[in-house]
Amino acid sequence: MATDRMTVADYVAGELAAWDVPYVFGVPGDSVIPLLEALRQKQRPRFIPTRHEGAAALMASAYAKLSGRAAACVSDAGPGAIQMLNGVYDAALDRVPLLALTGGLPTRKVATHWPQDANLDLVYTDATVFNHTLTAAPQVTRILPAALRAAHERPGPARVGLPVDLQREEVAGAKTTGKPDYLTRQPAPDARDLDAALHLLRTAARPVILAGRGARPARQAVLALAEQLDAPVLCTLPGLGAVPGEHAHYCGVIGEAGTQAAADVLGAADVALVVGSTWWQPAFVPRGLKVIQVDSRRAHLGMTFPVEVALPGTAEAVLGALRDGLRAQERPGWRAFWVRARAGWHEELRRADAAAEGHGEGVHPAALMTTLAGVLDPEAVICVDTGQHTYWFGRYFFPDRHTVLVSGHWRTVGFALPAAIGAALAAPRRPVVALAGDGGLGMTLTEFTTAVREKLPITVIVCNDGRYAEEEELQARARVQPFGTRFVNPDFAAFAETAGGRGIRVERVRELEPTLERALRVDGPVLVDVRVAPVIYERPKPVAARDPWAARTETEAREAATGTASDEIGRDGDPHHEGDGAGASAAAGREPIARRLWGRGRQRERAPEKV
Structure with a gap:
């Protein structure tokens, strides 16, 4: 002292x-x-x-x-x-x-x-x-x-x-x-609470694991427990990257910025193990869902949703204790359901990949996200602003070990660029990307000069369509004339150059992948101005609007008519399954989507370019 x-x-x-x-x-x-x-x-x-x-x-x-x-x-x-x-x-x-x-x-x-x-x-x-x-x-x-x-x-x-x-x-x-x-001391769960959680998991018919930001240090424990329970894994947006996108149990992000697969799976579940998250959008949560919450912060337990069992402690320690108390279980009907839902998401990814190759004027937002997933270092930090691009990112970005930072509950616009500066200082050896809409970037654009002064190698990607896209579409959904949503942008790339960084424009899909790879090699601040096409984002249908588990009977009826068994559904596009899926993709002249994305830009030796 x-x-x-x-x-x-x-x-x-x-x-x-x-x-x-x-x-x-x-x-x-x-x-x-x-x-x-x-x-x-x-x-x-x-x-x-x-x-x-x-x-x-x-x-x-x-x-x-x-x-x-x-x-x-x-x-x-x-x-x-x-x-x-x-x-x-x-x-x-x-x-x-x-x-x-x-x-x-x-x-x-x-x-x-x-x-x-x-x-x-x-x-x-x-x-x-x-x-x-x-x-x-x-x-x-x-x-x-x-x-x-x-x-x-x-x-x-x-x-x-x-x-x-x-x-x-x-x-x-x-x-x-x-x-x-x-x-720095961590709490530990009570033995009686652990027993109550084990009972719920053993007797669950349709368990699901929801991984948030706090689950990131326990990636292997999450995956091992998912396999032991024969359960799917969903992520929150801040938890994206807690499990790899290629894992056979992963069904995507839950919520409006998520996948229909995740919405269907959570909507049909009877027990949810929530690890390191306070996410809660009631429309996506089925009535009667029993929740086990794991969090290292006691104040988070039951803070935003009702909890059947609260387990304070680190994700790794608590999940390890749960694994020790469980035997491997098979739930074939439940597995067939979530495998089918996952296959539907992979079909969406294939369509997005096709959009990357075939979209006309402007860059399709889904194509930007799938391409970014392929070229980005798996250890990168991605700071995502608040806006419609957030939805496209959550649904179409295929994660590895990435860390995603968002303005989670506050949802302020203009978050991405300042957050990228803070992240670059917190993790100087990791690539850092700011993904922003043009509305949000316009609010904090001058902080690019802060990155230049600090010589921070951040990559800023702006989705440029000259409008507050989310607000415009919300007005249209409310059946009113969109009003006050259009604006005039500066030349973002020219601004970056004037500020002492690097500025690059992308106007066509074919320019996207080589431009992003080039930008990520720059040893200094770089801004990539992507002219995105004005595409309407279709939100996932939550359980409040439908009953995904009851709807499974329609699929089963089709299976009976065609002679295709439930456990055959969804193999196409599953990177962990050889056979039908790989053959179908090959017949179409295209690799499964996961393999295509993971093959882009992975583990390449790159010489940095100076600003």
Whole structure:
């Protein structure tokens, strides 16, 4: 512990370093000058200047989502702190640790109608797990550690307000504390709860595993349990990559940004094992579904959906305990159902592949996603913005070991580019891609200059169709004339070049694969402007609108008429099955979709290109 006579600003910088907070993202301002000077002198944590306070908070939030470690963001008083709030809410609703430091007016000016005065304690109340403004310098040695503990314990954003005059005051006998060991300890489930979960899984007729972001460290345990239960595996959008897309039990992403296969499978299930996720869209959930939830954070258990059995603990430890208590089971009727559903998804992937080769004007969004899956390094981080392209990505991106970052519950537009900057700093050895719509990118485009200054090798892909596509289609579905959804875009590629990066345009499908491969070789920020075709996205039909399990009888009747057994259905396109599927694809002159995608750009030696 460091002990010395120091100012409040010095103490803040020292305490952040003691807690191993690596970065402070933000915009300079007159009410944080003493703090920035302390950061400059100590050089740890490192200050990353940004173009907008909201983007700074999104960078810190994305850093925490990827690394599990807290980062900080800082703003000037008043307007800067208000603009930072959007990114703070992203961390709040996705429950990741973040420290927001807001500058403040001199204490004697508060509540005197002085410029930039705002009641930030009130403004930040709903978005934080800890929220306090210093009123005396000695408070900082108690308040800042308490804020950092709260951010990790609950977890979520903590805010500390720092009036500029107090930042300059000395604090006698101040000692930095550092992160206590207890914050790293993991909970464990009760033996009775484990027995209750085992009973549900043993007696389930149609079990399913739903893997979220928290399941990523337990990939092998998830797959082994799926095989033991003879159960399909679905992923949430943030959980994409928790299991490989080629695995025979994987049926895609659940939800509106997902596959019909996943919607049918969850809609027919009677027991769901939810691992590391708080996803819940009621329209996709059948009545009477019994849920077993596994999460390392106790606060997540039962937070967004009713739970039959709650199992606190890491995914790997809890799934290992469940496996030890189960024997391998066969559920042939259930297996035939989800294998057939999976085959339907693979047929969609084949159609998307055909679109990549045969679509006319503009690039079909599904073709962009399937091609990106083929050329992207399997360890890449993909930061996906909020918009219609999110739906296309969730349904048609075929995952390997990729990590996907999204604005999950907050769903802010403009997330992808700032998130990619935070991700590149969190994982400097991994390729990082930002996938954005033109509406979202337009909101945070100037942060591309931040990536250029930091020399971050991120690839920004923008789906350019000159409209807020999701809002336009929602208006059409509401049977009103689309209004206010069209805009004029800048030349994105030219902007990237002007900013000191690389800019590339793609206007035709045949240009897509070689352009993406070239962009991913650039050793520096590159922006790929893809002119996408205005294609309507058809949402999966949720269980609220149909009964997928009852509908199986129609298929069984067709099987009886044709003499095709249930377990023969769905082999075509299954990369783990030899025989009929491979033959059918070969007869059509095309490899199964999984093999085609996995063959594109995998494990190639690439010499990086300089910006």
